[in-house]
Amino acid sequence: MTGGTETLSSTRRRVQPVQRSSALLSPAVMFGTRQSWDIAHAPCLQELWKKDLSLDASSVDFLMSDGEDDGSFLSLPAASFSQRPPLTAELNTSSSHQLLIQTLQDKVCELQARFCSEEVSCQRTGGGAWTQGEEPLLAKPTGVKPNPNLFSRPEEEQLVSRLHTQVAALEQKLLDRTQEVERLRSELGATDLEKQLERLLVENERLKQELKSRRSSELQPDAAADGCSCCRHAQEAEALRREAASWENRARQREQRLAELQQELQESSCRAEALQLQLDDSRRRRSEGEQKLHLRLQECEEELARRAAAPPRVKVVTQTVQVESADSQKALVELQVKNESLQEQLSLQRQLLRELEAQLHDSQRTCTQLRTQIHVYEGEMQRAQGQLEADMQSLEEEKNRLIEEAFIRAESEMKAVHENLAGVRLNLLSLQPALRTLTSDYNCLKKQVQDFPSMLEKAISEAKQEICQVISDVSSTNQDLLRKYKREMNLRKKCHNELVRLKGNIRVFCRVRPVSQEELDSADAGTALSFDSDDDAVLYLSSRGKVMTFELDKVFPPQASQEEVFQEVQALVTSCIDGFNVCIFAYGQTGSGKTYTMEGVTSDPGINQRALRLLFAEVTEKTLDWEYRIVVSLVEIYNETLRDLLRQNPTDKLDIKLNPDGSGQLYVPGLTEIAVQSPEDINRVFELGQVNRATACTNLNEHSSRSHALLIITVSGFNSTTGTRTQGKLNLVDLAGSERIGKSGAEGSRLREAQCINKSLSALGDVISALRSRHAHVPFRNSRLTYLLQDSLSGDSKTLMMVQVSPLPGNVSESVCSLKFAQRVRSVELNSAASSKRHENSSTSSSPTHDSLELDSPPVTPAPLPISRASSAGSTLSSASRTPSGSRRRSQSQLAAGRLKLN
């Protein structure tokens, strides 16, 4: 025996004797030192310790006594006791352990009782010394006499201590089992299974989502895929195959993981079964140990009985006992106290054992529940595995279906691609001849390109020659066209003039003004005039019961508008653009509408403004070839005095003189001529004339009735293409009232005004009469008016007299006079031989360009035909141009011409 550890001996032998003094110490002292007991059945306990409690053999040392002592010595290492934790903190064993502990405790109590009874009997018998042959089995301590009567006490104490040690070992074993159960629970606990199950569920859900996303991505319509090549579908099919292989690997991994889990579960179940078997074996060994202990107790009782039956040995040690009785008594008391404390500890241990037994029951119940739960988890795992296998199966089927669809689609697309390829090949074969043709064409073109510079030079030279030829042809054509144009222009002038001539160079219109509202209200509201609905050139006048018929060129009824009147005179207006002199004058009694017809009102202008607007429009249309200049002058003749209404001092008298250039033309020195370029200029000219005319008189209305107002418009044109120059003059005259002096009863200045008016109008009549009579001398100089209008009343000039007539019955006599005068004028035709007239000595002209007119514009008027309108109409007009009323009009004109007399 070395160190603190005793080895197990295979034979029974005696070892160091236990010191009695230390054997009688307290259990705490005993547990803190090395102790030895002589136990009769030590092998049983050894077996119990080694098997039931699973103690290490190195930590337990059984020292068996020899056959003489018939006992065994059990030695435990002191360190194992000193290192033990408190019993109350660790006891945890099975019911069999508790039963064993209980049995041992009962046996300790019994031994203590016997010890007490033996001590009492020894005291009663006087004690005795130990005999040599009856020495106690335990070796006596040095210096201390052995006491045969007390030999059983340390033995029993040792037994009690040993039993305590067994209890502690059982507690330790119970604690180890509890820890083992906890470890198993932690290894196979529900938490891990639940975690494993949750992990599997999460993995399963993730696999489902991946499959769903893969399915959606594969089923997603791909418009571009239709046009993709076959290679792309093959790649997709390959990717799908790889994906399927990865899914298969994952499924195999899952299956392996499931197999591992099942393996672990089986191992855990096996381990639990092994533990259960081990527990059952421990129970069985405990029961065997109990039986052995029971037998050993019986043997101890028998031995005690046998020893009790040996009195001689007691007598030997009686004296010694008596000597040591005081100490024994004292020790007995101490032992009793210790015994009581041990009793208390035993009761506590019993209580703890009961609690531990309850805990053991709970542990067993918990273990059962855990097994049930394990079974449940196993079922769930099986279900999860089945679900997983079903999902894997469905995934596999879906994967196969998708792969098949992809293959089918790829095959169809491959087929289409092959067909397209075949078509392309056919096209290629068909295009090869075209390619050869194109190649030959290309070669030809290449050769042409190489030859192009020389061809280009040749073509350019030819083109130049052709262009020169064309230019010469065009220039000659232009010359022809220019000649034709000039001829056509002259022809147009001739036609126009012929038309005017056919209409009559002196035309006479009659306009009847409407009855005003005031005149309608008066008693003299009737009308003496009537019209022919079939002939617009006839006017009927009732006077003194007789109806007089007047035939004129045109009769405008009261409802005729300014525009309608101007439509009839605009042909004359445009004649002045062609270089003719035109004279339009309004004639009639006061208040018959002369000013209204010539000037009009602001809202409805008369001939003056309309004529100027028309001239502007016409010259504007001809701006391509012609340059025109339009100048205007405003002249008033009052009491045979000529005044310029456009100069700053209109009261200055003007004179008419012979042009000093020797041309024989007349002109008005100092006459203001204003060039107009727009209608606004015309308005400004008229406003200036009105202002000047108003400043020159006290009563404008009366003054205007007693004076002649002349608007002289000169149109000069130059054709830059032909070099032609033209100049025409348009005289628009608003004559003074034509009342007879006797009727008006005027005196003084009024008489002089009337005399001047009549003089000028008579001179006008005389001029016209002379023209009609083709007198060699035409008295233009008899009045300022005729003198000023000389060039517009002679030659190829065109004259229009607008006779204004009042419809009132009170003005019938004046209307008759005016109409007779108009009819006399109408019978006159001016000489159309311009050349002869323009070379007449008495001709006048205020235009310095008149010479150029003669030079550049040859006479277009036909040869002079100085016949009256009536005779010319019958001789020159074709039958087709005659109107139904033509013959009647001519006869009436002839009659009227014979009847009318100058005023």
Ligand SMILES: Nc1ncnc2c1ncn2[C@@H]1O[C@H](COP(=O)(O)OP(=O)(O)OP(=O)(O)O)[C@@H](O)[C@H]1O
């Ligand atoms: N055709 C017509 N339509 C409407 N009103 C007219 C027409 N003719 C003349 N009148 C009106 O008759 C009145 C007299 O006209 P206007 O002054 O023109 O006559 P006149 O002959 O010029 O007179 P005088 O010789 O005094 O100048 C004016 O109020 C004028 O507005």
